[in-house]
Amino acid sequence: MADTTADTGAGAPVFRVDSVSYRYRETVALAGVSLTIGAGERVALLGANGSGKSTLLKMLDGLIFPDQGHIRALGHELSAEALKDDGFSRMFRQQVGFVFQNSDAQLFSPSVREEIAFGPLHLGLSLEEVGRRVDDTLHIMGLEQLADRPPYNLSGGEKKKVALASVLAISPDVFLFDEPTAGLDPKTVSFLERMVLQLSDAGKTVVTATQDLELARVIAERVLVLGEDHRLAGEGPPDEVLTDRELLLSSNLIHDHSHRHDERGLEHIHPHSHLTDHGHQHG
């Protein structure tokens, strides 16, 4: 694992989120979140159900926009207005890829092949280039056998692979994963983990929203925790954050009782002053 690419921070940050708030009708999803994600970083966004991590991810992908606060992406203001510009929108969509939690929402095409072709086609690539990318993507994901299958009779793991393939074919520099491993079999999970590390090795930025602590430990070099109050509750390297029981407890990521049994006797919780809200930003 090439950790060297990690802390570069040399280039401009990929995302700079500045005290962003968002609500769905009456429910608060995000309450003043600020963070920065640097180019080439591997970041896990930890949070319990309903903590707003999916919302944040959708914002990073320019699908929804903050009620308050600002987001800068790739050095540009990210807003509905900005994305109306065809040039910026095409550039942004080409550079940022999003793997949705619900593969069924992401797979809307009649066949696996067409699903993979959708992104490159709509981003204006030539037909030959699209064909080449589709074939290559099918090959690296091991999906050749499924190329002409309609998505409705794929297994959950296969769907996830196709969803990832459909994003890979765009060749983005930034990957956003929403709960990539939820409900998948262990084999697919480890496949995805390896994939994330490989992408990172290739210099891609990977942001993964998850509530799976084990996944965060394996794929992240920096962990951000979204608390129950829809604010950033903490951040740091995984071995720090993931051993901070108090933080994890307060963020509802672990249960008070669930680990006592195993950890009794060798309990060593890092004392760790809470970094709330705006503290500790990269870049």
Add this chain to the structure above:
Amino acid sequence: MHIPDGYLSPQTAGGLWALMVPVWYAAGYKVKKTLSARQAPLVAIAAAFSFVIMMFNLPLPGGTTGHAVGGTIIAIIIGPWAAVIAISVSLTIQALFFGDGGILALGANCFNIGFVLPVTGYYTYRLLSRGAAEDSPRRWFAAGIGAYVGLNLAALITAVEFGLQGDLFKAADGSALYSPYGLSTAIPAMMIPHMAVVGVIEAVMTSLIFVFLLRNNPSLLHSYDGIRAAATGRLQLKPLLIGMALLLVCVPLGLLATGSAWGEWGAEEIQADVGYVPQGMDRYLGRWSGILPDYAFPAAEEADTGEEPAGAVSLEGVKESVPGYMVSGVVGLALVGGLAWFSTRLLTRRSRKKEQLD
């Protein structure tokens, strides 16, 4: 109500395609304006929903089952124009992949189920629920009535389409070429079960779904209001609708009063038509003479006297009349379709210009 292929003459089926093209055009324009890029997923999923809803079997009194169409509730939620496209798409998939409804008859089915039903249902609902409070029972009642009216109007138009086949399309010996029943049989055969049972199911289901949504997901019932409010640059669809309504009335009437309405189109062809059309109509009227004893239909009588041997039409005359009708029918419908298309074209262009000025 899905008409299979084989029941409708190509003239009727083609004519309804010609009617449907401008409707789709206008609906597509309207939907693009209101939903922009969002239209594809929303309409597609509404179409899938409409497909699935038609598969839900409903228990009927007496142990049988039937199914609802759900056109009205879909129109309430995504708007009548998006509903036109959604239901048409659903009907297309049923016809192409599942053999439910014919492929040539798709224009007819889309017209009846995909256009008349949701648009009538929706506007009836709007009319009856106007000014009703959020939780007023009048709203779900209006939805039910809208569904009932929409479904029955669609059934009536379907029955007219069927009935025209029986009355107009006959071989030289009088045997039916397509659906064998005339208007006098097709209308009661279609309307009695629809008014008594199918329409009631549609109404009850629509009301039940409406109440369910009111309690569990009220924002859904308002989603179209939001879309409508946000829409700019409105396409005037009233002229199109009025034209359609006139057409609907005129086509069957024109066929009834053969001597007058169709005569204006082309005297030659119609002269031949008169040979057999009134015969069918005569019987149709004669059957009902018990009910309407003192009521005379001048047009039919006129036609009768026009053709001297009213009862005994020579075989030659009838033979000629069929292609004659075909020609006049096709020409007439093509004309109507072309006019409708042209007028929507003009309308959309005008509204587009206006928008640019704005």
Add this chain to the structure above:
Amino acid sequence: MTEDAALPDWLTGHGRKRSRDWTPGDSRRQSAIAGTLLGLSRLVRDSVFSEKIASRPGLLQNLDPRIKLVGMLSLLVTVSLLRNWYLILPLYGFTLVMAAASRISLKLYIRRVWLFVPIFTAIIVFPSLFNVVRPGDPLWVIRDFGHQVTLGPWSLGTSLAITYQGVKGAVLLILRVVTSVSLGVLLALTTRWADLLKSLRVFHIPRVFVLILSMTYRYIFLLLAMAEDIFTARTSRMVGPSSPREDRRFIASSMGTLLGKSHAFSDEVYGAMVSRGYNGEPVISHSFRTRPADWFWLASVTLAIAIIIGGDRLLG
């Protein structure tokens, strides 16, 4: 409920008397829900099956879908134009030949075609055989009343008979329906639906409609799975029969739930499309390429149509 709470007795089974009795023969009551479930699963099975046939090599499978669509539609129009029933027969025969050449089991093909629509048509057309419903020359007099019979406003004539015109019309209608359905089934069975939808572009159907059609087809299966879940959950929880009234209420709430879910879902799908560059202008690509064989097939179909229509016009 906290996670430490002890499971209640009714859940653990302690001190509970289990009901093991069931009454057979009460299935009719559940027929609506069971029927729907059956319909849903049959639909999925049928379409998986169609995809399987469509990906096998065969005459129609190998044709360019655009050519095939044009040819099949021309045949459909021809079937609807013919006025002599015996001229539809060769066209029906032609569909059988095409089915065999496309390696579709004839038994299955014939069953699929005849099973529903033609039987339904036969029932519909039955009354028109009688002179009471549609006058004509009697072919077989069933009963001679000897005097004018009236029923309300209708006059029924002096005898009850099956007419020559009635039989002829019925035969013509059924043949027309069967051959039309056959052509539709052949088209659907031998064409991948993605290809079929894309070939609609031949008729200049707007791209966005083609996109909507393909997405609809795909999401029908998702909604079907959702519906099936709702229904299975219900049937597995069901203790004893439910009244039709309850069933209706349940079905309405299922539809409402489905409507809400699918509406919310469309937002998600929209996001997924936008994320990959969709901006309301769909791009549809295909790799169809016509070969001489396609044109040869279309030419022979056209020739057959010309001969048959010519014959029909000659015979009157």
